[in-house]
Amino acid sequence: MPALAAIGRILFCVLFLVSGASKLYDIAGMMPMVESHIAIPDQFATYKTQIETMTGMPIAQVIVIATGIFEILCGVLIALNFGARVVAILLAVFVATTIYYFHNFWTMTDPDRTINMYQALKNLSLIGGLLMIAGYPRPEPPPETTSYHGV
Helix, strand or coil: CHHHHHHHHHHHHHHHHHHHHHHHHHHHHHHHHHHHHCCCCCHHHHHHHHHHHCCCHHHHHHHHHHHHHHHHHHHHHHCCCCCCCHHHHHHHHHHHHHHHHCCCHHHHHHHHHHHHHHHHHHHHHHHHHHHHHCEEECCCCCCHHHCCCCC
């Protein structure tokens, strides 16, 4: 069964790897979507300006790059089972955030409502899978064997 779990983890992560890579390949195309869905509150305007000055990029571009890298990194770490439980929780929070900001079907009318409802449900299923990864117990080490050679 451990082989099936490893294959399942790798296949599960393909979505995050492709999603992150597509963001990085089409940063300019993703920026308008970020700008239309995420508004930086006035309380954080100073920080936004500082980030834009420091990076030399608009905040939407910084967000697209950061989320692309985050998705790829998380996908690789879960696929390799390196810190998978912690990474799965972080990724679950990220996916829940995308439901709220990008697939808020409760504020839409059809056909956008239906399309985004299914995207939100897909993301909800991903959260379920991520919580299963987070809740999967760490494998126990094999029992130590005592060697009596040479005694």
